[in-house]
Amino acid sequence: MSDQNSNPVEEPLNGGSSAGDSNAAGENAGFVEDPGYDNAEGISLEDADVETSLTDADLSFLEEAESDLAAERLADLQRVTAEYANYRKRTEANREIERERIISDTVKILLPVLDDIDRAEKHGDLTEGSALAAIAGKLRGVTERLGLVAYGAAGDVFDPNQHEAILQQPTPGATAETVLDVVETGYMLGLTQVRAAKVVVAVPAD
The missing domain is CATH 2.30.22.10 (Head domain of nucleotide exchange factor GrpE)
Structure with missing residues (x-):
């Protein structure tokens, strides 16, 4: 009898963990997680799926905005095209002026020779078939081609x-x-x- 009374009462190995688990389970027993609720963001997933509808006024505004943007882009394109066309015209005109200037400077050297040919022709020295007439014809042909x-x-x-x-x-x-x-x-x-x-x-x- 004395031995049985002297033995200590054995405690559970996990101490009070059983009680703690019981309490936690008891606290969570009445909570049911809503599958439509996003715990991370705190918003309802059902709310995220709601589609936004546009009114006729909204659609009309968007159409007008797109039309204005298209008209603006078209105006920009037309302006750039006109500027490029004018640039090409100016470039071609300047190129032709420069070409004429170079040729003019070249043929000015030949003018005294052409004057001598004209005088010889007036005096009747450019007889048909003569060497001088042949030279005069070739020189005049060159200047005409220029x-x-x-x-x-x-x-x-x-x-x-x-x-x-x-x-x-x-x-x-x-x-x-x-x-x-x-x-x-x-x-x-x-x-x-x-x-x-x-x-x-x-x-x-x-």
Whole structure:
């Protein structure tokens, strides 16, 4: 009898853990997790699935915005296209002007030779089949291919922009200033005047 009474009462190995687990289980026993509730964010998943609907006014506003944007892009494209076209025109015009300037500087060197050919022709020295006539024909052909155009002939109306009057000759019957004689032929290269024609001008007699 004394031995049985002296033995200590054995405690559970886990101490009070059984009681703690019981209490926790008891606290959670009345809680049921809502499958439609996102614990991380604190919002209902059902609310996230709600689709946003646009009114007719919203759709009309979006259509107008898209239309305005398209019109703006089209205007920008048209402006850039026009600027590029103008740039090309200016570039081509400048290129042609530079080309005419270079050719003009080149043919100016040949003008004294062309003047000698004109004088020889007036004096009848360019007989057909002669060596001089052949050379004159080739030289004139080269200058024509370069775009050089000769002008100035007796009977032309005097134009101070194209003719240089070296002498005015009162002429009976003349009613206006006209070219009486060409001393030096004038030349044009495109729109560029290489040299004005030197002429004798017939003017009305007093």
